[in-house]
Amino acid sequence: MCAFVSYKKMWNRFSGARKTCLTGTNCFLDLFFAVHRQQPFDSSLEKPQFPGASAEFVDQLEFIQPNVISGIPVYRVMDRQGNIINPSQDPQLSKETVLNFYQKMTLLNTMDRILYESQRQGRISFYMTNYGEEGTHIGSAAALDPSDMVFGQYREAGVLMYRGFPLDLFMAQCYANADDLGKGRQMPVHYGSRDLNFVTISSPLATQIPQAAGAAYAVKRENMNRAVICYFGEGAASEGDAHAGFNFSATLECPLIFFCRNNGYAISTPTNEQYRGDGIAARGPGYGMLSIRVDGNDVFAVYNATKEARRRAVAENQPFLIEAMTYRIGHHSTSDDSSAYRSVDEVNYWDKQDHPISRLRHYMTTRGWWSEDDERSWRKQSRKTVMEAFERAERRLKPNPDLLFTDVYQEMTPNLDKQRESLWRHVQQYKEHYPLDLYDK
Numbered sequence: 491m492c493a494f495v496s497y498k499k500m501w502n503r504f505s506g507a508r509k510t511c512l513t514g515t516n517c518f519l520d521l522f523f524a525v526h527r528q529q530p531f532d533s534s535l536e537k538p539q540f541p542g543a544s545a546e547f548v549d550q551l552e553f554i555q556p557n558v559i560s561g562i563p564v565y566r567v568m569d570r571q572g573n574i575i576n577p578s579q580d581p582q583l584s585k586e587t588v589l590n591f592y593q594k595m596t597l598l599n600t601m602d603r604i605l606y607e608s609q610r611q612g613r614i615s616f617y618m619t620n621y622g623e624e625g626t627h628i629g630s631a632a633a634l635d636p637s638d639m640v641f642g643q644y645r646e647a648g649v650l651m652y653r654g655f656p657l658d659l660f661m662a663q664c665y666a667n668a669d670d671l672g673k674g675r676q677m678p679v680h681y682g683s684r685d686l687n688f689v690t691i692s693s694p695l696a697t698q699i700p701q702a703a704g705a706a707y708a709v710k711r712e713n714m715n716r717a718v719i720c721y722f723g724e725g726a727a728s729e730g731d732a733h734a735g736f737n738f739s740a741t742l743e744c745p746l747i748f749f750c751r752n753n754g755y756a757i758s759t760p761t762n763e764q765y766r767g768d769g770i771a772a773r774g775p776g777y778g779m780l781s782i783r784v785d786g787n788d789v790f791a792v793y794n795a796t797k798e799a800r801r802r803a804v805a806e807n808q809p810f811l812i813e814a815m816t817y818r819i820g821h822h823s824t825s826d827d828s829s830a831y832r833s834v835d836e837v838n839y840w841d842k843q844d845h846p847i848s849r850l851r852h853y854m855t856t857r858g859w860w861s862e863d864d865e866r867s868w869r870k871q872s873r874k875t876v877m878e879a880f881e882r883a884e885r886r887l888k889p890n891p892d893l894l895f896t897d898v899y900q901e902m903t904p905n906l907d908k909q910r911e912s913l914w915r916h917v918q919q920y921k922e923h924y925p926l927d928l929y930d931k
């Protein structure tokens with residue numbers, strides 16, 4: 491009986507070994523006869539049974555080198571002159587689609603220029619430009635379905651623009667006027683649109699990452715053929731929330747695309763002070779996530795990678811990690827002066843020699859889809875459209891101050907009511923300081 495029990499134990503062990511042993515039957519038979527002949531057990535054939543990892547035993551003490559995962563290649567479709575490198579990777583987009591990409595990328599650029607200047611002139615309180623990262627926005631946005639939910643960080647205005655957010659609403663948000671969907675409660679660039687499935691930006695870094703994991707889990711449970719995309723910078727990836735989001739989405743098998751814009755800096759912190767491993771893509775395997783690094787200045791590479799990640803995320807219910815390598819050409823925000831921590835030559839290189847807009851323009855010019863005349867008239871027209879929206883936003887009234895108190899509770903609570911009355915008493919008492927005619931009634 492006793493022999494039977496130990497035999498049975500060994501049998502269970504053999505069955506486990508049989509599944510993974512390369513020598514298959516021979517290994518199994520060796521063990522079988524070893525037991526029968528009462529020979530000493532060969533410990534080198536033992537397999538770890540720990541539930542937390544699938545691995546082999548080794549008898550040499552060796553730490554894993556961090557560079558085991560390093561030098562992850564950068565996927566690209568176009569070279570800097572806009573030539574397709576490998577025709578099998580050409581997304582073969584129509585002329586109309588490519589022109590739309592170009593017009594959205596340049597319109598974003600023009601809007602940035604005007605809103606940045608308007609902050610410099612004291613007309614709005616704050617602004618963040620997207621210079622140099624236009625390819626990451628448009629390439630990824632174009633590869634999604636409009637029903638896919640977007641969680642942004644703050645430097646993804648092009649995604650919202652691609653989805654059809656009008657210039658008037660961009661301006662209304664930055665001016666915090668009465669047309670702002672957020673009712674003037676947020677600082678500039680904190681856009682959001684329920685209609686366009688774009689979740690409102692919030693300033694604390696990386697909070698969007700676990701939220702996106704939760705949303706993707708909900709989407710999966712609804713079985714709606716939808717995905718979620720979550721944008722973040724390489725700086726935000728250092729936050730604890732990034733770990734929580736990555737791990738939850740992998741273990742809960744969520745249809746989520748993590749899209750990291752690695753633009754070289756988190757305000758004044760360069761990547762070589764931000765992390766020691768091979769960027770953000772190298773972290774994917776640690777979470778059991780499929781990962782890729784792409785050239786973020788190549789709009790087609792971003793498009794291809796996001797499209798495939800989106801397709802598989804939905805079909806297979808699993809998260810993907812895309813690290814788009816790019817460069818933040820502008821200052822971090824209007825509160826930053828980047829000349830304090832990087833050279834003009836460095837910025838000029840990306841601005842003049844490796845820019846996503848000029849690369850796409852080369853591609854269009856080679857095909858005869860875009861001429862100097864087209865460029866001149868489009869620049870003129872887009873600037874005019876942006877200026878008109880800007881002027882309308884500036885003339886518009888500010889939101890009614892009563893809106894400060896609404897939308898937190900369904901019904902106004904007594905303490906909020908008291909605060910509201912006290913505000914209006916104060917405003918009446920010092921009315922010479924409050925230009926109420928500029929506010930919506």
Ligand SMILES: Cc1ncc(C[n+]2csc(CCOP(=O)(O)OP(=O)(O)O)c2C)c(N)n1
Binds near residue numbers: 645694722
């Ligand atoms: C929790 C938290 N810590 C710090 C900040 C201040 N902060 C705002 S943006 C930023 C840098 C983020 O860099 P990155 O994620 O690389 O994005 P990028 O601005 O380069 O697009 C920091 C530190 C913040 N908003 N929230």
